[in-house]
Amino acid sequence: MIPFRFLHAADLHLDSRFAGLAHIPPAVRSILRESTFAALGRLVGVAIKEQVDFVVISGDVYDVSDSSLQGQLRFQEALQELGRHNISVFLIHGNHDPLDGPRLAGTPQDHVTVFGSDTPGQVTAHRRSDGLEVAIVSGLSYPTAKVTENTARTFERKPGSGLFHIALHHCNVDGDPQHETYSPCSRRDLIERGYDYWALGHIHTRRILQERPFIVYPGNIQGRSIKETGPKGCYVVDVDEDGSSSLQFHELDVVRWQVRDISIQGLHDEAQWIDAVEQAVEDIREEYPQLMSVVRFRLTGRGAVHRLLAEKGAAADLLGELQRREGIRAEQKAYQGLVWTEGFSVESGIEIDRERLLQEDSFLGEMLRVADRSKESKEELDQLVRSALAPLMENRELRRLLSETGEDEKLAWLERAAELGVTLLSTVEEPGSDEGTSVREHEEGRSYENSASGN
Structure with a gap:
């Protein structure tokens, strides 16, 4: 096998809206709005500096289906810069930028392949230094914003080829609760398809789910809310003569x-x-x-x-x-x-004195004991949350939000509720006072x- 190098990125979300920007100073708002474009510029810079042979982008280039004119122009500019350095680009569209969204009409660029939505396409990738064939790249775009079937099973590795096989897929593997279950599939579904590298998109947290074969989420290139913490960027992947891959993460945010x-x-x-x-x-x-x-x-x-x-x-x-x-x-x-x-x-x-309260035969002591038991048992936590919120569950939107709430968030609710109970029910002695004063801190949590x- 001929050694080569490629860059794997996903979820660029160009021109992201950054909800709530009206409440911050214009100068700060401007920096945030420009950040996704700046991260894209860094991506191009890494591709050129690392001399990659090609780039794969696994969906959600834009933040919304009716992508802004500015977002489209800036992305076209980035593609042109990669083309000037003889770097090919293979990309798919995801749930945020499906193929049925409005786009600028323009002349297709020879070095850019955009995969369709009918069946996974297959294109040969070349090493840019000498034009030798090095990989078969497959991909499948979203025709519309909501793809709920398991489209991973439509991928088939091209038989009879000794080349490295890469599949681009925008999907939710094993039902990540923090993201919509679009193109749901299992890790086994991907492994059974026979590809050497699954270049995934959709999940904004960087994850290497498997190494043989590689199943990789690079995460998004720029965090956009407090739910997207930590370094954001892309992977540069080296494939050697034996077909083994090594990954290097590059920060872009x-x-x-x-x-x-x-x-x-x-x-x-x-x-x-x-x-x-x-x-x-x-x-x-x-x-x-x-x-x-x-x-x-x-x-x-x-x-x-x-x-x-x-x-x-x-x-x-x-x-x-x-x-x-x-x-x-x-x-x-x-x-x-x-x-x-x-x-x-x-x-x-x-x-x-939490330990003393836990031993008390009191309402407060029992509340803390229930909270501790619920922390240790997912079943008890779910039952407690359902019971506490039962009066609100006639509202369809609240039911939907609860169904999408992860265990960590429920535990945070429990912690705050317990702390609020302690504050409201405890009697503490004021500094400089000889008698206890009930502390009612209504803003707790x-x-x-x-x-x-x-x-």
């Missing part, structure tokens, strides 16, 4: 979304808490000087500062000030080193989140 924990444990007053938050902002700025960071601070632990956060609205006040400062920075320079605080998630609590996250 220019805006990095992240969640950072700040414990209030040991913080005695508002000034100490503000110092801790401001130091965390500067730590992120130092850690990612070449990126814009969008961060949600998760406030954890137990301590005296909790009441300031929940009852007196200190988190909301500080959020406004931090955003004001970064808005000024955004107007003065480019995105590098910008740290936009997307929000605070108040998951802290008052100081309690509230997230002070900027609407730019779209969540």
